[in-house]
Amino acid sequence: MPAERPAPRRVTLADIAAACGLSKATVSLVLRDSPLVHADTRARVRAELERQGYVYHRGAASLRRGGSNAVALVVNDLANPFFAEFAAGVDAALAEAGYVLLLGSTGESPERQQAVLASLAEHGPAALILSPAEHTDAARLRRLLGPRMPVLVFNRALDGEGAAGWDYLALDNRQGARLATEHLLAQGHRAIAFFGGHRDSSSCQERRAGYRDALAAAGLAPDPGWLVECAPTRLEAARQAGALFARDPAPTAAVCYNDAVALGLMAGLAARGRRAGADFAVVGFDDIAEAAVAVPPLTTVAADPRARGLQAARLVLTRLRGELPPAPHAVVAPVALRVRRSSLALSDSLTEGTAA
Amino acid sequence: MPAERPAPRRVTLADIAAACGLSKATVSLVLRDSPLVHADTRARVRAELERQGYVYHRGAASLRRGGSNAVALVVNDLANPFFAEFAAGVDAALAEAGYVLLLGSTGESPERQQAVLASLAEHGPAALILSPAEHTDAARLRRLLGPRMPVLVFNRALDGEGAAGWDYLALDNRQGARLATEHLLAQGHRAIAFFGGHRDSSSCQERRAGYRDALAAAGLAPDPGWLVECAPTRLEAARQAGALFARDPAPTAAVCYNDAVALGLMAGLAARGRRAGADFAVVGFDDIAEAAVAVPPLTTVAADPRARGLQAARLVLTRLRGELPPAPHAVVAPVALRVRRSSLALSDSLTEGTAA
DNA sequence: CTGAAAGCGCTTACAG
């Protein structure tokens, strides 16, 4: 920006010190509320700081001290409500603690993830909260981040040597899928599919395990044809809906990998003349905002992403304060079933109930 | 993080220089791809950089050069899909240009906004993209940000001296509301309300102006009772729905301040036994994801927040390159009507059409 | 094509 006046130099500690007839050292102590400084001096400095519109230069301070009040957050897709709410939670907790958020997103690409992290790492964040892209190579990540950066892995497990020593916050995927499946069993469904997700992602594996747990506890074995993979997006789910009915006996209900898939499935069912909640029961996972306003409203497993974000940030802050044991800390966040109308028993009708 | 080994000192330019038998200056030149350096030297340095896992220290570089590759983005609420998608667009464009995103959110509180900006400013971002909180005091903001920070104000106009010289990117609110209103007129509605928003926000004023434009062009004057204020949230809108029917003649359609309000109104209508799209026509503004899956699908004005984010970031990057005229640059982004089923003429039925 | 030196704005022992 071309300025009229010849670039009004930035106000520094030296300016304040000179104006007060003090040394930079003393002004610096005032800035950090040192009790060493005489109250009168402090007041004088404070006034001058204010008068000149001084802005602290954190870069310089970080350089000198070797530290930073920035925390990096890298998610897959900020436009995904799950991650947006997660990020909002992280941001709130960090801001409260006086930290600043450096944000990046990867679009599920390990390559972009590497590039984004390299760029963020140059800013020397105090810690990293990472929701890893699919097929992340932990060893490669570790090479980039070095041995000392505190890392909290969120949502998807990272295996191998690389991830050793990194903290981990996950949803209780297994329990969530178990609850979802039990709910359908309780409504009389016996032929229950698990729909969507990629088999090789840790969260999908865990959710499938919970699904199997519940079936096994009910003495049922899932028909292999009831395990349908698809990308965790609405569009793909709508396209794959037909795969559920390829076999005989076809399922009468499905536990879905997540809400996006569940909503896509509901659209796919409609396109086939089937009504979710009436002809076919559906349960999702995540409880995104749309779940409540879908028609019929979607029964789902609530992950409370904002609470997860707060939790993640607090974990990291605790780690930074050195108050966490050195061993990697793994936390599994509880999850709850939110029952709505997409998962009625086959015999129930949808004509009851009121509009959303 | 307590480390086993006694804190393996960070690798610096000096280390690389020493290992290569060169000076720091030369290594620094290699880092910035200076053509001055001999190709062999460059290769040698590159290899050593890689071997030692060197990480550039941008803080130090910024301190010396006086510049930064960070851009700050401050929005009202990251959990709001409109802002989440906007932020995703900003992030994508910045990352592509090698910039890094510093994120903050204000929750519509001018106090928090002031605090968040103060915190971000200490990191010396190259520029700021700000979607201001309601009732922002531009002069106060200016005092905090100083005279030199390039600022792009998004979405809501800031008035007074304070905002002088700041760039501005807005939606074409007036035109959007006009399109929405014309659409309802074309379907035969004559008694059309403007529902939701706060009268004192610039975007609400603009949208109301577009609404009046369209009515005036059709030779109609809005009944004052058809201008209903309410907070731009779903819940408040649902509560206020009744206010539309307080007067006689009651409107048969409403242009809503945004989609959240429109969805709330649809729920409020349902609670009163009226069906949106059949008994009462509704149009929204924003085209959030839920608009397409609502029942009936919501006709709305598409703002394409992701595209706005890309646009905002590009504007700022152009400004930083000094390629924009010094005068403040104001851009009004076009907006388009997305016709769906919530805005049918009263006579139409909802039984036609296929599922979303 | 490469090096020696100064300096960006802060903080931190160390004196006094």
Add this chain to the structure above:
DNA sequence: CTGAAAGCGCTTACAG
């Protein structure tokens, strides 16, 4: 309670 000096890791003229 306050000050002088060194140094964090880089870049930038200036020499050569």
